[in-house]
Amino acid sequence: xxxxxxxxxxxxxFLFRKFPDISRNRWAERIREGKVLNDRGEPITxxxxxxxxxxxxxxxxxxxxxxxPFAEQILFQDDELLVACKPHxxxxxxxxxxxxxxxxxxxxxxxxxxxxxxxxxxxxxxxGIVIFSVNPDTRRLYHELFMHGKVEKTYHALxxxxxxxxxxxxxxxxxxxxxxxxxxMKTVPGIVNACSHIQLLEVKGNRGLFSLQPVTGKTHQLRxxxxxxxxxxxxDRVYPELQPQTEDDFGQPLQxxxxxxxxxxxxxxxxxxxxxxxxxxx
Numbered sequence: 001x002x003x004x005x006x007x008x009x010x011x012x013x014f015l016f017r018k019f020p021d022i023s024r025n026r027w028a029e030r031i032r033e034g035k036v037l038n039d040r041g042e043p044i045t046x047x048x049x050x051x052x053x054x055x056x057x058x059x060x061x062x063x064x065x066x067x068x069p070f071a072e073q074i075l076f077q078d079d080e081l082l083v084a085c086k087p088h089x090x091x092x093x094x095x096x097x098x099x100x101x102x103x104x105x106x107x108x109x110x111x112x113x114x115x116x117x118x119x120x121x122x123x124x125x126x127x128g129i130v131i132f133s134v135n136p137d138t139r140r141l142y143h144e145l146f147m148h149g150k151v152e153k154t155y156h157a158l159x160x161x162x163x164x165x166x167x168x169x170x171x172x173x174x175x176x177x178x179x180x181x182x183x184x185m186k187t188v189p190g191i192v193n194a195c196s197h198i199q200l201l202e203v204k205g206n207r208g209l210f211s212l213q214p215v216t217g218k219t220h221q222l223r224x225x226x227x228x229x230x231x232x233x234x235x236d237r238v239y240p241e242l243q244p245q246t247e248d249d250f251g252q253p254l255q256x257x258x259x260x261x262x263x264x265x266x267x268x269x270x271x272x273x274x275x276x277x278x279x280x281x282x
Contacts, residue, residue, distance in 0.1 A: 001054055008050035011036070015058075030058065041114030059099055068101050069250060074110075075129075075274055080267050081142070082107065082116060082132040085276045088253035091124040103130060120146050123220065128155070128258025128276045141266040146217070152262040154213055155222055158255035158280045159231035161200075161208035168200040172225040176218045184238055185220045187228065194218040196225045204282060207234065222256065255280055 001014065009017070015027040015036075030036055034043035037057045044056060070087030077083070084107060086092065091102045099105065108116055116132045119142050133139040145151050173195040179186035195215040202209045208231065212222045220238070227239040234255040237243040257280055262273040 001050055001052055001056065003052045004050065008052075010046070011044060011048055011050055011056070012046065014050055035059070035061075059094065059105075062097055062099050065099060065101055066097055066248070072103055072106060073277070074107070075276075077111075077134075080133070080135050080138055080265075082111070082113075082134055083261075083274045084130050084132065085278060086122055086127055086130050086258075088125060088127045089248055089250065092118050092121050092130055098124075104132075107132065119143060120151075120217070122258055123223075123254075123256075125254040126155075126256045126258060127253065127278055129261050129274055130258070131261060131274070138267050145263050145266065149215065150263060152213070152260075153258065154211060154260040156257045156259045156280045157210045157212060157222065157226060157233050158282065159208055159210055159226055159233045161203055161206055161231060164203055165200065170198045170229055172196050172198060172228060174225075174228075176221060176224060181242075184242060185218070185224055187224065194221050194225070196222055198226060198229065207282065209280060209282075 012024055012027045012031065016022070016024045019027075027036075028046060031044060031046055035058060036044050038044050038048070039055045039057070041057075068087065068090045070090065072087060072090065073085040075083045075085055084103060086103050090106075091098045093104050094102050104116060104118060108114060113134060115136055116134065117136075117139060119131045119133055122128060122130055131142075133142055173192045174187045175190040175192055176185050176194040177188050178184075193216065197213040197215065199211045200208050201211055210226065210231065212226065214221055223233055223236055223239045226233060227236070232240060235252045236254055236256075257276060257278055260273065260275045262271070264270075265272050
């Protein structure tokens with residue numbers, strides 16, 4: 001809530017002025033329904049005073065929000081971390097058509113922990129391990145692990161292999177930037193900002209199982225790097241060629257899985273390793 005001249009407006013009046021397409025009565029109704037929260041995650045009331053510099057939260061509602069018919073798994077939980085395995089098609093955080101149907105809000109509802117914050121992200125189409133911070137007091141320490149590349153990640157992918165390659169290991173290092181449309185990434189000349197180690201583990205027919213270890217964490221990095229070697233991930237609708245937009249086909253998930261995460265825990269002092277129980281399907 002920004003600075004304002006006194007007498008301060010009511011919360012309802014402030015929200016109506018900020019978002020005039022929504023009526024005063026509708027904002028009052030949302031407050032009565034407990035949908036507007038303070039910075040502690042508690043519902044406010046119509047009598048909550050306007051307080052400059054304080055924050056309030058309203059999570060937008062989507063009519064007919066798509067339901068993702070797959071469940072997440074909680075693999076580990078203590079006072080510092082929650083580790084979950086995300087299903088395909090479920091976003092990690094709210095965005096676009098998905099608000100309640102995201103891993104963060106599902107876990108908040110399931111655990112009652114309003115302070116959950118993801119320490120990293122996965123594409124909506126990708127399944128696998130996502131780590132959340134539980135404790136705001138230690139969150140910075142875990143964020144720094146990811147920022148400084150001190151977290152080892154291993155992904156598995158099933159991709160098209162039209163002919164058995166001469167090599168079975170590659171390091172791909174290049175520069176990735178946003179393309180057109182903006183959600184699609186591309187490689188360009190310039191200073192390297194993306195690096196991946198890729199290994200072909202097994203071939204059956206015209207498909208190969210790959211292990212991928214990203215050194216950096218650019219959007220769509222692994223999908224773009226594997227595609228650049230001539231191996232299209234099964235059911236990838238973005239790389240190497242962008243396919244026409246369609247509704248999700250839940251029977252054909254992108255065959256990319258965040259299989260394992262390993263790091264030295266800065267709080268407990270332990271070496272941590274978490275593995276997804278999911279498997280890539282041949």
